[in-house]
Each structure stands twice: as C-alpha cells, then as structure tokens.
Amino acid sequence: MPRLRLAVFKFASCDGCQLSLLDCEDELLAITDAVEIAHFAEASSTLAPGPYDLVLVEGSITTAQDAERIQEIRKQAGLLVTIGACATAGGIQALRNFADAAEYTRAVYPHPDYISTLATSTPIAAHVKVDAELRGCPISKESLLEFIAATLAGRAPVLPARPVCIECKSRGTVCVLVQGTPCLGPVTHAGCGALCPSYRRGCYGCFGPSETPNTAALAARFTALGQTPREIVHAFRNFNAGAAAFKRESEANEHKTD
Amino acid sequence: MSTRRIEVDLLTRVEGEGALDIEIENGGLKTAHLRIFEPPRFFEALLRGRDYAEIPDITARICGICPIAYQMGAVQAVERAFGADIPAAMRDLRRLLYCGEWIESHALHVVMLHAPDFCGLPDGIALAREQPGIVRAGLALKKTGNALMRVIGGREIHPVNLRPGGVFRLPTRAELAALAPALEEGRETAIRLFRWAAALPFPEVERDYEFVALRHGGEYPITAGRLASSRGLDIDIGDFETEFEERQVTHSTALHALRRNGGAYLTGPLARYALNSNLLPETAKTLAEEAGLGPVCRNPYKSILVRCLEMLFACEEALRLIAAYTPPAEAFQPLTPRAATGFGCTEAPRGICWHRYDFAGDGSVLAARIVAPTTQNQPAIEEDLVALVGGMLAAPDDAIRAAAEAAIRNHDPCISCATHFLRLSVRRA
Numbered sequence: 001m002p003r004l005r006l007a008v009f010k011f012a013s014c015d016g017c018q019l020s021l022l023d024c025e026d027e028l029l030a031i032t033d034a035v036e037i038a039h040f041a042e043a044s045s046t047l048a049p050g051p052y053d054l055v056l057v058e059g060s061i062t063t064a065q066d067a068e069r070i071q072e073i074r075k076q077a078g079l080l081v082t083i084g085a086c087a088t089a090g091g092i093q094a095l096r097n098f099a100d101a102a103e104y105t106r107a108v109y110p111h112p113d114y115i116s117t118l119a120t121s122t123p124i125a126a127h128v129k130v131d132a133e134l135r136g137c138p139i140s141k142e143s144l145l146e147f148i149a150a151t152l153a154g155r156a157p158v159l160p161a162r163p164v165c166i167e168c169k170s171r172g173t174v175c176v177l178v179q180g181t182p183c184l185g186p187v188t189h190a191g192c193g194a195l196c197p198s199y200r201r202g203c204y205g206c207f208g209p210s211e212t213p214n215t216a217a218l219a220a221r222f223t224a225l226g227q228t229p230r231e232i233v234h235a236f237r238n239f240n241a242g243a244a245a246f247k248r249e250s251e252a253n254e255h256k257t258d
Numbered sequence: 259m260s261t262r263r264i265e266v267d268l269l270t271r272v273e274g275e276g277a278l279d280i281e282i283e284n285g286g287l288k289t290a291h292l293r294i295f296e297p298p299r300f301f302e303a304l305l306r307g308r309d310y311a312e313i314p315d316i317t318a319r320i321c322g323i324c325p326i327a328y329q330m331g332a333v334q335a336v337e338r339a340f341g342a343d344i345p346a347a348m349r350d351l352r353r354l355l356y357c358g359e360w361i362e363s364h365a366l367h368v369v370m371l372h373a374p375d376f377c378g379l380p381d382g383i384a385l386a387r388e389q390p391g392i393v394r395a396g397l398a399l400k401k402t403g404n405a406l407m408r409v410i411g412g413r414e415i416h417p418v419n420l421r422p423g424g425v426f427r428l429p430t431r432a433e434l435a436a437l438a439p440a441l442e443e444g445r446e447t448a449i450r451l452f453r454w455a456a457a458l459p460f461p462e463v464e465r466d467y468e469f470v471a472l473r474h475g476g477e478y479p480i481t482a483g484r485l486a487s488s489r490g491l492d493i494d495i496g497d498f499e500t501e502f503e504e505r506q507v508t509h510s511t512a513l514h515a516l517r518r519n520g521g522a523y524l525t526g527p528l529a530r531y532a533l534n535s536n537l538l539p540e541t542a543k544t545l546a547e548e549a550g551l552g553p554v555c556r557n558p559y560k561s562i563l564v565r566c567l568e569m570l571f572a573c574e575e576a577l578r579l580i581a582a583y584t585p586p587a588e589a590f591q592p593l594t595p596r597a598a599t600g601f602g603c604t605e606a607p608r609g610i611c612w613h614r615y616d617f618a619g620d621g622s623v624l625a626a627r628i629v630a631p632t633t634q635n636q637p638a639i640e641e642d643l644v645a646l647v648g649g650m651l652a653a654p655d656d657a658i659r660a661a662a663e664a665a666i667r668n669h670d671p672c673i674s675c676a677t678h679f680l681r682l683s684v685r686r687a
Contacts, residue, residue, distance in 0.1 A: 014322040023414055032383050062299075091299075092301075107302060115298060199427045
C-alpha cells in the first residue's frame, strides 16, 4: 500500500507549528515509515510535486502572491488542514486589520515603497476550502499526532471544542478566575491541557474561541474584577484577534471609555 | 556574451523561506543576494500601545524555534526601563531555561538541517537510514532541551512562564532534579556528536569575520553581558544603536544590520566561541583540542562543531544550575512603570538578539525595535557566498546551487525571525 503523501506549506508565520512535527522526537522516524514527507522545506531538500494526500498549512495570507499560491496548493491537496492560529484565524499579524497597514509599514521600514503587503492578514479559510483546523499558538503536538493517526486509520480525529475550563477541572487545577485573575479559559478552545492556569496565570486564549463561547459574560466578569475596556480589548485581541467571537468582543469593548 | 540563469524556488532546511540571487558577469561573480521575501508581520508596529506585561507573549511569536530569545530580551528591557533589580537566583533560573533553547535549537540544526550537507543527503530522515544511532541520539538530545523548556517554561514552543519581574510559577527542586539524568546522557551525546562531526569532510576555508558577541565576566554568555567584537568593540548593550545600523535593501523584507562603518559582522556560535572559548568547560576545551579546532574558528562549515561544544556546555551548565537551585524567595517582584527606555540583549542560538522599548508613564509601549540575529548575519552570509561560491563558477548549476545552500545553512539562518522566502537564481551574463 502506498504511504500517505504529506506536504507542509508555510505562509506568514513563525515556523512554530510546523516545528511541532519535528518536535515529535520519539515519533518522527516512525511517522516517516507510515507517511511519505513529500514536501516539507524546513526539514528536507527533496521537494516532490503534488498531488498530496494531506497538506498542512501554516501561516496567514498577507500578500497578493500568497493569495494566489494557496489556490495552487488547494488544487494539489486531498485533505487541506490549517495548523495553528495564523492559518486558522490570521494570527497576531491580524492586528493590522484593526489598524492602518500602510502606517505599520512606515513604522517598521525606512523605505515602505519596497514592501508589498496586503492591508489585512486573513485565515486560509477566507481563500480556499479548509477540511480541518488544528487550533493553537502553537498547536499541540498531541493533536497533530492524533490527526495524522486518525487520517491513517480512516477515522475522525478526536479534537474536542470544549473550553479550557474542562481541562483545568480534569487536571485538578484550582480556578484562577475565582481567585481574581482574568482568564480566557471559559471561552477558549481546549487542547493545551489548561497550561497557563497550571502556571498560575490566566489563559490568554491562544487556542481561539471554543464552541458557543459567551464572551460578553466573561467580559462583564473582567469588568467586575477591575479591568478597563482597553484591557478587555487587548485580552481578546492577540493571537486569535481575527476569530469571529473574539473579534466581536474586542470591537464591542473598543468604544467604551476607560 | 552568454547568459545562464539558475533558479531554486525555495531554500530548504532553514527556518523560514527565502531565495538567493547569484549574478555572474563575464565569468566572474558580480553579486550574491540572499533574498528574503517572507511577508512582513510588523511586530514593532503592533506592539505600540500594548502594556509592558503583554510584550513577552507577543514577541515570542516572532520565532517558534527561539521564542525564549524574544521573551528574555523583552523582559530584560522592561526590567531595565523600570529599574528593577532581579535577584541572582532568578537570573540563574532564566539562564537554565535558556540552556534548554540552545540545546533544542542546536540539536535540530546539527542533526536534521546541517549534517546532511556533509553526507550528500537531502535531509535528516535520509541520514537516519545511514546513521540511525547518530540521528536518534541527536533527537534524544533535542528532546532533553525541550524538556527543560517544558518544565520551566510550560511548553517548548511559545513558553508561558516568563514575565517582567520574574516568572509566574517557580519550579520545585524535585521537578528540576528529575531532568538531571537526561542531561547527563545529553552530555555524553554532545561529545559523541562532536566526535562524529569532527570526522566529516570540511572544505578548507577561513573567513576574516568581525565576530560580535556578548561577553560577561567569567561565564560563557547567554542572558547577559557587554557587546564585544573581535576588533575591539566593548560597549553597553544600550549603546548598540551608536555602533550598529540597520539598512533596508530592495531584495529583502528583512533589514540588514551593519557596523556604522558599513562593515558586515558575524554573530552566533562562531562569534561566541571566538570571544569566549576560554570560558567553556574543560571537557569542551579538551574536545576542541582533540579535533584541532583552536580557540578561534573562522571556517563557517565547522560551526557544526562549535554547536556541538555549545550543547555540551549547555548540558553541563544546566546540571550545575539544577544542582545549585534554591527557589528564589518570590516568583516575581512587582514593577512600577515609568516613562523610560529599556534595552535587552541575549545570545539566541543564532546570535545576539537586541531589543529596545520606549515606554509611556503608564507602562504602555510607545516604540519598539528588535534586531534579530539573522538580520545581523545577512550581510556576512552574502559575503560568504561570494567567497565560497565565487571560486566554482565553472561548475554545473546543480553543484553551485548545493554549495550556495550549504554556505547559507552554515549560519542556521532563521528567516522567520528576520522576516522570510528564499529563492535561488543564478544569472550568468
């Protein structure tokens, strides 16, 4: 039986999510027994042409060339899966969507005319059909392994969209929110294992919104804890600023006065 | 006049994506441009208006391979701006965390990205078929570095535990002690990898670099020090901008850092080693002597050996810090924001990573400037290309292409950090 052909493509991103594949130190060589890594520029100089059975896409679309490139990649892809917050929601670079992108360019580059970039950073799903999303900034390697294993077995991957709170409860972490620390856990997609509360800090939402998140109720709770509207905007406006539920909540708080 | 053009769409086995242009005119090499067209993500712009406490989580996202470098420089800059005095025990804990980043990043580069070049192989997976013991040992060492990152930082990629003023949660002595056996094994692995790599076929070249690295009293530099160079520079990190400048070139979305006099310089393992090799542990010095490496190494291909020595050092340093660890009295100290400018500079695996932030009185960011190691190494990498590839222009395109990519990989460029996209085209006129 031919091995599953895997490809990894990168857009605007930090490389961290694709690094998760190389961070599977114990599993990497076993994966390559079951999967042909046909195109993975960070790992191999062998860049085989498509079509590919499974394409992992990291990063967001921020240039006109990349908007064209993702169309070509889609044509070569059986399953196309976004890995991480950039590909799934636009990433931290989507903060430009709330600002003046031309001014951003002027702020960083002495010759902004050399730089060609779109005014927005958009998720892959805004451009092509996406078959599945792996959440996180970065993704967890456990979810990546689960996805690859499920694909090989022909079953649906188990990636629950419940909130981080459930993971806190199951590991027995004392709730930081009831202790007065603002925490996005109640509205954030599980998958990290409730990492931040276990390090005595509030969740900062790097896995993006959970299913049916009540962000307004959480924002009201933050207000009761003494947070200003500006702080609430910042809480919802970071690595998943472009995710619909977080975007809506940050905008709802933006015009309230501190 | 004949024209010959070679193109490689994507430089492989580097972090991030870029291209390379080589222009040949009348049989001679005219220019070699490392072309980075990674889409810019504008970190310095989007940091403006954010609170000082948010900076390390945001700057981590500059690079998934060396997030600690971007977090550590940021927390140092905040602490310096607000006049915080970080106790030695906290400084040691942070140094221990950083050892983890050196180990995971160097192990990845040595085994999976760099070594295949010396063996004529496309990747570490192919190398694993020929040298399973070496690749497995290298991956195990990488895992040990990641374990340090996970225990102290919370996770390997974009750790969550660093904060201005300290950390969120102090690890217990038992948590750290549990890492010691893997680090003991890691030390042996680093020695084994060094000896294996020392037997690789290295091109006989020497380059006349100006090395720039931190130098910090009696310790091999990681998290602190003055900025020094092999040509006599010795400055406080706050004076970086008077000695170095960034220029924008048309062929790259990453800025190019140069000395103010216009000269290229090199930062990273070769530079750290050249300025600090006497501070390595005896085991590393003995190994270097065994391989005839000398106290300064100007052969960029042999950076693989220096990375192995630095992994050995990082394992020993981590063991020393774990054995001496007594949790600091407090996880963090409260900071009092003030209108001020702060600087931070640390030794990322790829070289110095420099930060400057201007703060308003409420602690929000007015302006940010971050100079990544690869930004600084780009001009030196281009000079390497001229020197290393310039002598082989009669060779077939494929040979030139392979040699050029290998010359770039010597410096483990992280194009994601510097911004990104490497395309190799050779134009012959």
